[in-house]
Amino acid sequence: MINTEYKKKGKLIISSTEKSSDLYYASGFSAPDNFIYLERAADKRIFVSPLEYGRALKEKKKGVLVCEIRNENTVEIVKRFSSGRGAEKFAVPFDFPLGLATKLTKEGISLKPVEGSLFPRREVKSASELSKIKTALETAESAMKKAENILSESRVDKNGFITWHGEKLSSGMLRRMIDMEIVSNGAFSKDTIVACGLQSADPHQRGTGFLKSSVPIVIDIFPRDSTLYWGDITRTFVKWKATHRFSRIHETLREVVLLAAQKAKPGIKASKLHQIAFDYIKSQGFRTGKQGALNCGFFHGLGHGVGLDVHEEPRISPKNDAPLQKGNVITIEPGLYYPDFGGVRIEDMIVIGEKDATVLTKYHKNPLIP
Amino acid sequence: MINTEYKKKGKLIISSTEKSSDLYYASGFSAPDNFIYLERAADKRIFVSPLEYGRALKEKKKGVLVCEIRNENTVEIVKRFSSGRGAEKFAVPFDFPLGLATKLTKEGISLKPVEGSLFPRREVKSASELSKIKTALETAESAMKKAENILSESRVDKNGFITWHGEKLSSGMLRRMIDMEIVSNGAFSKDTIVACGLQSADPHQRGTGFLKSSVPIVIDIFPRDSTLYWGDITRTFVKWKATHRFSRIHETLREVVLLAAQKAKPGIKASKLHQIAFDYIKSQGFRTGKQGALNCGFFHGLGHGVGLDVHEEPRISPKNDAPLQKGNVITIEPGLYYPDFGGVRIEDMIVIGEKDATVLTKYHKNPLIP
Numbered sequence: 001m002i003n004t005e006y007k008k009k010g011k012l013i014i015s016s017t018e019k020s021s022d023l024y025y026a027s028g029f030s031a032p033d034n035f036i037y038l039e040r041a042a043d044k045r046i047f048v049s050p051l052e053y054g055r056a057l058k059e060k061k062k063g064v065l066v067c068e069i070r071n072e073n074t075v076e077i078v079k080r081f082s083s084g085r086g087a088e089k090f091a092v093p094f095d096f097p098l099g100l101a102t103k104l105t106k107e108g109i110s111l112k113p114v115e116g117s118l119f120p121r122r123e124v125k126s127a128s129e130l131s132k133i134k135t136a137l138e139t140a141e142s143a144m145k146k147a148e149n150i151l152s153e154s155r156v157d158k159n160g161f162i163t164w165h166g167e168k169l170s171s172g173m174l175r176r177m178i179d180m181e182i183v184s185n186g187a188f189s190k191d192t193i194v195a196c197g198l199q200s201a202d203p204h205q206r207g208t209g210f211l212k213s214s215v216p217i218v219i220d221i222f223p224r225d226s227t228l229y230w231g232d233i234t235r236t237f238v239k240w241k242a243t244h245r246f247s248r249i250h251e252t253l254r255e256v257v258l259l260a261a262q263k264a265k266p267g268i269k270a271s272k273l274h275q276i277a278f279d280y281i282k283s284q285g286f287r288t289g290k291q292g293a294l295n296c297g298f299f300h301g302l303g304h305g306v307g308l309d310v311h312e313e314p315r316i317s318p319k320n321d322a323p324l325q326k327g328n329v330i331t332i333e334p335g336l337y338y339p340d341f342g343g344v345r346i347e348d349m350i351v352i353g354e355k356d357a358t359v360l361t362k363y364h365k366n367p368l369i370p
Numbered sequence: 371m372i373n374t375e376y377k378k379k380g381k382l383i384i385s386s387t388e389k390s391s392d393l394y395y396a397s398g399f400s401a402p403d404n405f406i407y408l409e410r411a412a413d414k415r416i417f418v419s420p421l422e423y424g425r426a427l428k429e430k431k432k433g434v435l436v437c438e439i440r441n442e443n444t445v446e447i448v449k450r451f452s453s454g455r456g457a458e459k460f461a462v463p464f465d466f467p468l469g470l471a472t473k474l475t476k477e478g479i480s481l482k483p484v485e486g487s488l489f490p491r492r493e494v495k496s497a498s499e500l501s502k503i504k505t506a507l508e509t510a511e512s513a514m515k516k517a518e519n520i521l522s523e524s525r526v527d528k529n530g531f532i533t534w535h536g537e538k539l540s541s542g543m544l545r546r547m548i549d550m551e552i553v554s555n556g557a558f559s560k561d562t563i564v565a566c567g568l569q570s571a572d573p574h575q576r577g578t579g580f581l582k583s584s585v586p587i588v589i590d591i592f593p594r595d596s597t598l599y600w601g602d603i604t605r606t607f608v609k610w611k612a613t614h615r616f617s618r619i620h621e622t623l624r625e626v627v628l629l630a631a632q633k634a635k636p637g638i639k640a641s642k643l644h645q646i647a648f649d650y651i652k653s654q655g656f657r658t659g660k661q662g663a664l665n666c667g668f669f670h671g672l673g674h675g676v677g678l679d680v681h682e683e684p685r686i687s688p689k690n691d692a693p694l695q696k697g698n699v700i701t702i703e704p705g706l707y708y709p710d711f712g713g714v715r716i717e718d719m720i721v722i723g724e725k726d727a728t729v730l731t732k733y734h735k736n737p738l739i740p
Contacts, residue, residue, distance in 0.1 A: 019389055031574060032561060033681065050665045054709070055572040057663075098471045099464030099483035113469035176554055183549040186542060188560040190594075191402060202425040204401060224560075293427075295420045311403065339424070 010040035010082075011118050012090035012111070014074060014100060017228070021308035022093060022118050024228060028061030036074060038081050038090075047077050075103045082109060093118055116313055123305060123313050124327035129229065130351060133306060133329055134360060136187060136231030137349055140221045141363045143181040144233055147174055147194070147219050151369045156240050162211040171196060171207035174219075182223040193220035193234075200236075200343035203300055203335060213240035216342045222310050230310040232331050233361055234347030239369045249336045249344045250367050252284045256334040257365075260302060261350050264332070264357035270320040274302040277334050278318075286336055294339045303331035306349060328352040329360070380410035380452075381488050382460035382481070384444060384470055387598070391678035392463060392488050394598060398431025406444060408451050408460075417447050445473045452479060463488055486683055493675060493683050494697035499599065500721060503676060503699055504730060506557060506601030507719055510591045511733045513551040514603055517544055517564070517589050521739045526583040526610050541566060541577035544589075552593040563590035563604075570606075570713035573670055573705060583610035586712045592680050600680040602701050603731055604717030609739045619706045619714045620737050622654045626704040627735075630672060631720050634702070634727035640690040644672040647704050648688075656706055664709045673701040676719060698722040699730070 013023045014037075017030040024030050026037050027046045035056075036047040045065040048056045053068040060066055069077065082088040089110045092101070101111050117123070125133065151174075154164040162169045171194040182189040195207035197215040211217060220234040238246055256277045263276050281298050282288070288297025301317030306329050314320060314328055324330075333347030348361040383393045384407075387400040394400050396407050397416045405426075406417040415435040418426045423438045430436055439447065452458040459480045462471070471481050487493070495503065521544075524534040532539045541564040552559040565577035567585040581587060590604040608616055626647045633646050651668050652658070658667025671687030676699050684690060684698055694700075703717030718731040 051573050051670045054664050055575050092468060094469030095465075095467035096469070097465035097483075098462060098468050098481065099466070099485060101468045101471070102483060111468060113467075113472060115469060172556060176556060179553040179558065180550050183553050183559075184546055186546060188549065188558065189553075190558040203421050205425050294424050300421045 009089045009091045009112065010038070012039075012078065012092050012096075013037040013118065014097065015093070019095075020093060021228075021312070022122070025117075025119055025122055025308055026061075027064050029056050029059050029064075029066075030228065031056075036069075036077060038078065040081075045081070074100060075107055078104055078109060079107050091118060120313075122307060124325055125307060125329050125351070126327075129307060130327075130329065132225060132227040132229035133231060133349075135227070136223055136225035136229050137233065137360055138231070139182055139185040139187045139223045139225060140231040140233045141361070142185065143178045143189075143192075143221050143223065144219065144235055144363055146181040147178050147221075148235075148237065148369065150174060150177055151217070151237055151239055154239065156213040160213050162213055162239050168210045170210050171199075174211065175207070178219070178221060182221070185223070187223040187225045189221070189223045192222075193218060195343070197342050198339065201294070201296075201337045201339045201341065203337060203343065203345065211239070214238060214243065216246060216344050218343055218345055220345065220347065224310070228308055230306050230308075232306050232310060232347060232349060233363060234333055234345045235363065235365065235367070236344045236346060237367050237369050242368055245341060246344065246367075248284075249286070250346070252281060252286065253334045253336060253344055253346045254365050256280055257332050257346050257348055260332045260334070261348065261357055261359050264324060264330070264350055264352060265355060266326045266352055267323045269323055270314050270316045271318050273324070274316050274318055277302045277332075281334065281336065291339050296338045298334060298336055300335065303333050303347075305330050324352050326352055326354060379459045379461045379482065380408070382409075382448065382462050382466075383407040383488065384467065385463070389465075390463060391598075391682070392492070395487075395489055395492055395678060396431075397434050399426050399429050399434075399436075400598065401426075406439075406447060408448065410451075415451070444470060445477055448474055448479060449477050461488060490683075492677060494695055495677060495699050495721070496697075499677065500697075500699065502595060502597040502599035503601060503719075505597070506593055506595035506599050507603065507730055508601070509552055509555040509557045509593045509595060510601040510603045511731065512555060513548045513559075513562075513591050513593065514589065514605055514733055516551040517548050517591075518605075518607065518739065520544060520547055521587070521607055521609055524609065530583050532581040532583055532609050538580045540580050541569075544581065545577070548589070548591060552591070555593070557593040557595045559591070559593045562592070563588060565713070567712050568709065571664070571666075571707045571709045571711065573707060573713065573715065581609070584608060584613065586616060586714050588713055588715055590715065590717065594680070598678055600676050600678075602676050602680060602717060602719060603733060604703055604715045605733065605735070605737070606714045606716060607737050607739050612738055615711060616714065616737075618654075619656070620716070622651060622656065623704045623706060623714055623716045624735050626650055627702050627716050627718055630702045630704070631718065631727055631729050634694060634700070634720055634722060635725060636696045636722055637693045639693055640684050640686045641688050643694070644686050644688055647672045647702075651704065651706065661709050666708045668704060668706055670705065673703050673717075675700050694722050696722050696724060 047067045056066045092111045175194045195205045195218045196211045200218040217237045222232040303316035305312040335345030337343035350357045417437045426436045462481045524532045544564045565575045565588045566581045570588040587607045592602040673686035675682040705715030707713035720727045
């Protein structure tokens with residue numbers, strides 16, 4: 001039913017690769033500036049500026065026609081494409097630009113925004129996509145190894161600061177070493193997290209200042225490979241000695257990752273997988289709620305899909321009741337955060353198979369660095 | 371008039387930092403996932419997920435209130451904010467998500483998409499912004515120096531390939547060395563261009579394969595500093611010996627950069643500046659048009675604004691008749707491209723002052739590397 005509807009409707013995307021992975025998925029062409037993708041049944045086209053025309057011809061996916069934009073504006077192009085086919089209805093991304101939509105609607109073009117991807121097949125990875133994701137994950141793991149090596153080589157000064165080659169080691173410096181390892185693998189990275197101590201109680205805090213011993217150091221690395229697929233890994237280390245509290249939290253999360261990877265299989269609801277993790281954490285005595293004005297406990301989703309977007313469907317959260325499918329690549333990343341302690345998060349990637357799931361991440365989960 | 375209108379209307383942005391620099395400009399808060407910015411007169415708020423709440427409190431701009439999203443969805447939040455103020459009209463970005471707009475409109479919220487930035491003041495850089503842009507540009511220049519040094523250290527083998535430390539040097543390898551220099555400066559980069567020979571006839575071709583001597587090597591470097599401001603530089607080199615054709619093209623473009631930097635000042639139309647460059651190139655005998663199916667000559671805009679976006683207003687193109695203003699930071703980047711030859715592009719950044727413009731880029735423009 002939906003498929004027929006889609007065929008009748010056609011699809012329209014106006015965006016850049018950076019903003020729309022659907023656009024790259026559909027066209028095979030990557031560009032920093034906006035271009036147009038139009039589809040009706042088997043007719044698939046991109047409209048690009050003269051600046052991009054030559055490159056688009058070489059790089060576009062098989063079956064996609066490349067047209068050069070000359071003196072027409074976007075509205076005129078869409079109109080001409082539609083009227084030649086006696087149909088003016090398009091499914092568009094949920095985040096299709098309202099400004100353009102307003103202009104197109106005035107010209108009698110009807111747009112239907114679709115939640116999630118215009119290509120739900122993106123959730124199901126092909127063998128070739130899986131291989132690209134694995135490459136990106138290997139880059140992430142090699143960068144994690146770099147970070148761990150630096151922490152291993154480091155010492156602790158009398159004030160409890162971590163020193164490397166005789167100087168205090170900062171979040172920023174460790175992040176640079178991680179990012180250089182990523183770049184040396186031909187991938188790129190930004191927002192790498194190296195958050196230490198109380199900073200790590202904020203899951204998206206990138207981290208600043210000098211690293212300290214005996215408190216959690218959360219390292220979350222997510223490079224995008226040159227194929228445009230992402231990898232994602234998180235480990236939490238502690239230099240010198242771990243507190244009892246740290247060890248209990250870390251051990252619990254390690255068990256959650258194992259448990260979730262065991263329970264993940266085709267047919268299980270994403271929300272159910274989250275709930276299993278949540279319940280286990282709760283059963284171990286860890287409270288989720290407020291600590292003063294701030295959130296504490298396990299207050300984010302268990303994981304998310306990874307592919308052309310670092311965060312994509314399926315979301316492993318209480319809100320997503322869709323069943324997992326064979327070919328989903330997702331993260332399992334339980335975390336526990338307390339403003340008076342810091343945070344601990346462990347993140348692996350798994351792929352859903354015929355009957356169960358395979359863990360893609362090879363990196364060990366020993367948090368202690370003497 | 372427009373200002374009054376804006377005040378009455380309020381502003382609404384729902385996006386992520388990556389997708390909307392307006393959002394960061396308005397809130398001072400940077401996040402990888404979507405959050406909400408709402409403004410009416412002096413009341414400025416962001417609504418963020420529990421995941422981001424703690425960090426947002428610490429990082430947000432002065433005068434911005436941080437609210438945590440609990441059980442309400444986006445539509446409910448916007449509705450509550452509006453109805454408390456007896457006004458349901460918002461200016462929104464041109465690329466405001468159509469899907470959300472549809473839902474909000476059903477609830478009686480009226481949205482007016484605005485072309486360009488919701489904050490036109492972004493085109494006029496403060497001293498603090500200029501300083502951040504200069505830092506990003508310095509990073510770009512240090513990476514260009516790295517690339518030039520590698521080409522200087524390189525040799526040419528008997529087949530005309532460039533070799534470095536005894537191995538053929540590829541676009542990819544040179545790009546990695548450039549990107550590592552950028553990362554070591556705490557910035558990040560992607561899409562760095564190292565395009566050699568005929569590849570460089572495509573202005574956005576990133577470049578692949580081994581580098582050759584005696585043909586153009588276009589290197590375009592645009593890092594984003596940790597402050598989120600960008601720098602942008604292009605140089606075209608030739609290793610070993612330049613052809614007469616290369617030298618004539620390069621010399622002409624060098625003169626164009628000088629000429630445009632001289633003519634740039636407050637009040638001159640952006641389109642006029644482009645025209646001056648175009649006319650000069652034409653007067654030197656360089657044709658712009660088609661060569662077979664492909665574009666040749668000077669077929670892109672002369673430049674663009676740089677700030678929180680690497681391509682932002684003001685565009686220096688035939689389509690933009692707006693006058694330049696004091697505080698604009700723009701690129702001047704004429705290029706000439708021929709499918710049977712390759713491309714040459716030279717790009718400097720300038721800032722518009724009281725009466726004239728100052729060139730920010732310090733890097734030399736000698737293309738020859740013996």
